[in-house]
Amino acid sequence: MALKERDEFSGQMTTGHEWNGIKELNTPVPRLLWFFLISMVLFGLVWTLLMPSWPGVSGYFRGLLGSDQHEAVRQSMVEAETERSVWTARLVDEDFDSLAGDDAIMTVVRQTGPMLFGDNCAGCHGVEAKGNLGYPNIAEAPMMWGDDADTIAETIRVGINAVHPETRYAQMLAFGRDQMLSGADINLLVDYLEDLGGRGTMSADDREIAASLFADNCASCHGDDAMGMTDTGAPNLTDAFWTHGGDRSSIRRSIYNGRQVTMPSWEGRLSEAQIRLLTLYVMDMRTATP
Template sequence: MSDRERDEHSGTETTGHEWDGIKELDNPLPRWWLWIFYGSIVVAIVYWVLMPAWPGLNGYTPGVLKQSDRADLVRDLAALQAQRGQGETLLMSASLDQIEANPDLQAHALAVGQSVFGDNCATCHGAGGGGAKGYPNLRDDVWLWGGSLAEIEHTIRVGVRAAHPETRTSQMPAFGRDGMLDAGQVSDLTEYVVALSGREADVAAVGRARQLYADNCAACHTPTGVGDRTLGAPNLTDREWLYGSDRDSIRTQIHNGRNGVMPTWEGRFSPAVIKALAVYVHVNAGGGEASSVAGETATP
């Protein structure tokens, strides 16, 4: 007969443990729980026999089934590489225009381009290519360096102000920071740019800045302000502004001369992937070739 204490309320034996007047009852585990526990042990033993499980000095036990996740991964990667290789061959053998004209080839290029864009370009240009302040919108028809397929591919390949020897490059001077213009002249020039975009501006300031613009800005942005995509000079007459269209943003740009950088992707991506990315960007922008220099406006 058990000599262990029984709880006076439930009649169940205790384990002998007590804490702050609370005694631990020696209740048996539920039968269903025990069967699951024993079943888990059986499954574990079967797994040890069938699958790689036990580490050793020279590797591990391979198991009866000889299963290897590493071998599966190598095989899957080889199959994926073979599939991609076929796609790259097709892309490399076709021109950019031929890729867009062939529905099957275009679909393949778009699939590749979307994946590459999401992993490498969306951080700056946004998941949908809509851009942000300081990062160009790739979904409109305004292009700083041109929006044709060939021009987009070239920009992706060489970058902007990047390390590539053929990189696209331009420089907006820091007129205020470097002392080329004083604060009053920067403010007058701000009003002149506002007027170029068709908005109301200080007439007196615009008059004072006319010669300033001709001497310092017209060489790149042209006398009428429509820009020059061969130089990467933005159009100042439209409503598209990379760094903002309010007076403070324009004044800051004239004063500091911000110049963004886009990396060169040549050497990181294969030529076929660059083609696919160019097609993806071009198609998602509507396939147009309008640029930031289209149209003219009267000089203020």
């Protein structure tokens, strides 16, 4: 049996255990540590009794204080909805001009719009609304269906080539794939569009032939001046904004294969107030973009 003795340096008794001349002291647990251990145990017991804690067969122990975080969340949502109802009612009832001129409403639009746009629109149009390949730049480019607020709101509501019964329809024919134009004619049209954009060097004769081809096949949608038509949703072909790419091969591919994009209808997914808020947000972005 190990013999206990008093350590001459610390004055503490040893446990009788020794390893290679090192003796183990029988040092008591510090009182401060006992204090914290006991305090935490008591706190845990009190918290368990006062607050919701242990699960049961058909529910859980709700605590002596009757605190219910589910109810607290529901109450906070009701309060938030009550607060929002003030400006959501205005968004629905007032015209866009008066809303756009109201600093309080536009503050709400600028605070709420980025999240609403990010959740529903940024996946296609980009976070800054400057478009991705196949999806238009709606922050800077001319709007294909018109850039007034009522038209933008209607486009959001019914979509483009969507399932909504009132959706807008737009489709570019596949002039090459469906053998409506020869490869040479398509190349002339590509040259013509590059020339309209200030990048081409067509001869006068080729330009005359290409202009005739454009008038016969493209002008009915894009306009005689190729600057687009809001009636058909056809884009401007003379500026720097190209939804499907403005390089020569992309333009040729568009003419050859045609294009048909789809924008979902947001009616039923977003409330009327949200659609109108998004409209104001897009209009505000377009105004702020230099």
